[in-house]
Amino acid sequence: MTDDVLVVHGGTPLEGRIRVRGAKNLVSKAMVAALLGDSPSRLFDVPKIRDVEVVRGLLGLHGVKVTDGTEDGELVFDPSNVESASTDQINVHAGSSRIPILFCGPLLHRLGHAFIPDLGGCHIGPRPIDFHLQALREFGATVEKTPEGLHLSAPNGLHGTKFALPYPSVGATEQVLLTAVMAEGVTELRNAAVEPEIIDLICILQKMGAIIKVHTDRVIEIQGVKRLHGYSHRPIPDRIEAASWAAAALATRGHVEVLGAQQADMMTFLNIFRSVGGEYEVTDARPPKLSDPGQEGGIRFWHPGGELNAVALETDVHPGFMTDWQQPLVVALTQARGLSIVHETVYEQRLGYTEALNTMGANIQVYRDCLGGTPCRFGRRNFKHSAVIAGPSKLHAADLVIPDLRAGFSHLIAALAAEGTSRVYGVDLINRGYEDFEAKLASLGAHVERP
Ligand SMILES: CC(=O)N[C@H]1[C@@H](OP(=O)(O)OP(=O)(O)OC[C@H]2O[C@@H](n3ccc(=O)[nH]c3=O)[C@H](O)[C@@H]2O)O[C@H](CO)[C@@H](O)[C@@H]1O
Numbered sequence: 010m011t012d013d014v015l016v017v018h019g020g021t022p023l024e025g026r027i028r029v030r031g032a033k034n035l036v037s038k039a040m041v042a043a044l045l046g047d048s049p050s051r052l053f054d055v056p057k058i059r060d061v062e063v064v065r066g067l068l069g070l071h072g073v074k075v076t077d078g079t080e081d082g083e084l085v086f087d088p089s090n091v092e093s094a095s096t097d098q099i100n101v102h103a104g105s106s107r108i109p110i111l112f113c114g115p116l117l118h119r120l121g122h123a124f125i126p127d128l129g130g131c132h133i134g135p136r137p138i139d140f141h142l143q144a145l146r147e148f149g150a151t152v153e154k155t156p157e158g159l160h161l162s163a164p165n166g167l168h169g170t171k172f173a174l175p176y177p178s179v180g181a182t183e184q185v186l187l188t189a190v191m192a193e194g195v196t197e198l199r200n201a202a203v204e205p206e207i208i209d210l211i212c213i214l215q216k217m218g219a220i221i222k223v224h225t226d227r228v229i230e231i232q233g234v235k236r237l238h239g240y241s242h243r244p245i246p247d248r249i250e251a252a253s254w255a256a257a258a259l260a261t262r263g264h265v266e267v268l269g270a271q272q273a274d275m276m277t278f279l280n281i282f283r284s285v286g287g288e289y290e291v292t293d294a295r296p297p298k299l300s301d302p303g304q305e306g307g308i309r310f311w312h313p314g315g316e317l318n319a320v321a322l323e324t325d326v327h328p329g330f331m332t333d334w335q336q337p338l339v340v341a342l343t344q345a346r347g348l349s350i351v352h353e354t355v356y357e358q359r360l361g362y363t364e365a366l367n368t369m370g371a372n373i374q375v376y377r378d379c380l381g382g383t384p385c386r387f388g389r390r391n392f393k394h395s396a397v398i399a400g401p402s403k404l405h406a407a408d409l410v411i412p413d414l415r416a417g418f419s420h421l422i423a424a425l426a427a428e429g430t431s432r433v434y435g436v437d438l439i440n441r442g443y444e445d446f447e448a449k450l451a452s453l454g455a456h457v458e459r460p
Pocket residue numbers: 033034035107108134135136137138139140141142176177178179180181202332333355356357
């Protein structure tokens with residue numbers, strides 16, 4: 010733990026330009042989809058993050074040859090020899106990521122059985138997988154829970170089904186997609202999640218030969234096919250990372266251009282960013298010509314000076330304000346004048362990180378009540394899932410221990426915005442979702458060092 014610490018000398022605005030690559034929440038699923046093809050797949054712009062390493066490891070254990078392509082960030086997957094792996098080998102990855110649960114459908118199609126280790130991911134609530142398992146059973150899978158992990162089989166194959174999710178879960182929607190594409194017959198999924206990362210996964214599956222219709226009102230219809238082939242795909246950029254750097258620019262009174270950031274996927278964030286008083290400019294990409302090297306598109310985010318405004322926001326499923334944007338933005342809200350209100354409706358325990366911000370001088374109170382109008386599953390269940398942030402607060406340095414990915418990035422932003430020198434422990438957790446964050450910090454002029 011002691012060598013996993015970053016010393017942050019705060020108080021300097023972040024200034025400069027960084028680039029985001031393929032979205033963590035798409036790339037890892039695209040890698041799983043490669044298992045379904047009967048020929049190699051190619052994925053571009055893959056960031057070097059921990060979740061990618063975990064999925065690469067799991068694919069390798071199941072006989073998928075994963076190699077680096079010629080382009081930086083390109084991965085090639087050859088699934089021609091998919092095979093079983095031992096539970097001991099698979100359990101090396103226990104507790105490291107949430108993606109292993111998505112191996113169920115593809116492994117059942119390819120091998121007739123699957124073993125799934127305990128899942129990891131951010132500690133932001135209990136995160137059950139009941140919708141996943143219920144859907145898999147509807148397709149005809151049998152699921153056995155054992156102390157070492159989940160064992161699944163499909164003795165009679167997988168068959169299309171009609172299924173309605175109790176809540177538009179991202180992971181459960183992906184589970185249904187990755188299973189239904191090669192199940193026999195038609196599947197109709199109601200109350201599906203429609204996040205941009207899901208639409209991009211559907212694009213990949215369609216490239217592979219799948220037949221998928223996305224209807225209005227969260228209904229997705231999938232016509233199972235007998236075979237799928239490999240794909241070649243450049244994923245959507247990481248809108249969570251982009252928003253995190255935007256929040257860092259605002260909290261430190263800086264100016265950061267995020268190359269690769271895409272307006273369409275970030276509209277809800279951009280509206281809140283502007284309401285808080287942040288400025289942004291969308292820079293469109295210009296393709297290269299003989300006389301002109303062209304320009305990569307992105308979004309410039311900056312603090313225009315003066316005071317920021319308090320806002321009320323609720324996190325929600327797409328197209329609402331993403332829960333993963335919440336933690337970084339709250340750090341900026343500690344600098345806004347007045348009372349900001351955040352109602353977290355996606356996870357029951359995603360406000361624990363505010364305690365650390367309070368030790369740095371922030372004034373954030375958390376409540377069990379629903380402080381917002383969006384129907385929420387947590388209001389009567391005793392979870393502290395609403396926050397009132399009173400600002401502006403002068404943040405001072407502190408010693409911080411990072412609990413998980415997004416809370417970790419928000420701790421880091423707070424340390425950068427604070428006066429004085431903070432020590433941030435457990436920074437390695439940030440590598441699960443932010444590629445090269447230390448190099449990016451350095452290029453933005455942050456004063457950070459390893460002790
Ligand atoms: C790797 C990845 O893509 N992670 C994202 C994904 O997580 P993930 O796919 O795990 O999140 P879900 O959308 O499934 O979870 C949303 C809510 O549904 C509940 N639920 C989910 C499944 C289930 O079987 N039972 C159940 O009750 C969860 O506890 C949570 O309260 O979507 C979340 C919501 O946008 C994001 O915050 C995560 O960054």
